[in-house]
Amino acid sequence: QKEVEQNSGPLSVPEGAIASLNCTYSDRGSQSFFWYRQYSGKSPELIMSIYSNGDKEDGRFTAQLNKASQYVSLLIRDSQPSDSATYLCAAFNNNDMRFGAGTRLTVKP
């Protein structure tokens, strides 16, 4: 079974802090990695993609990938209450996308 593992949380951070979300994957052949945000009662929306080792920054979001450690992370700087949601990590290999169970993030005002 090709697994994507995430800490289910909840992760609680104060407004303005850095939220750090972590994910590990078991399929070494995974080529692409994604972070999705899902608000309660809504479908997931793509917020970041990363394909090579290192960091990728987009606004307040930074995705980090370490293929040797099979580890993906998402940092959210200057966290806002509107960032409160469940964050899903996904790994893609050969038309097979696997999702983690998600980490619930709460940003407290």
Place this chain on the structure above:
Amino acid sequence: GAVVSQHPSRVICKSGTSVKIECRSLDFQATTMFWYRQFPKQSLMLMATSNEGSKATYEQGVEKDKFLINHASLTLSTLTVTSAHPEDSSFYICSAPGGAHEQFFGPGTRLTVL
């Protein structure tokens, strides 16, 4: 990003009836679409892969005769929940892949079976 629509967004039906959910890619073609189910406070569960022009591929434990999938065109896939029962009540979400392996999700359909 690409747009995927679903219809209906919400449906309530009586036990024993069949419900059809449509998934459309609005500005791109999708030879493959995916159907997920999500129960409250649980993770996204892949049900099946819908393939244009061929049979759907079902995940282990998903009954293909209960969840009928038809990928009629390059922009439309339908999921029919046959003889629905209260335990089928869930949030059904479809997705279509983009050019960079990402998935674009539809807004979801909330099914309630009475």
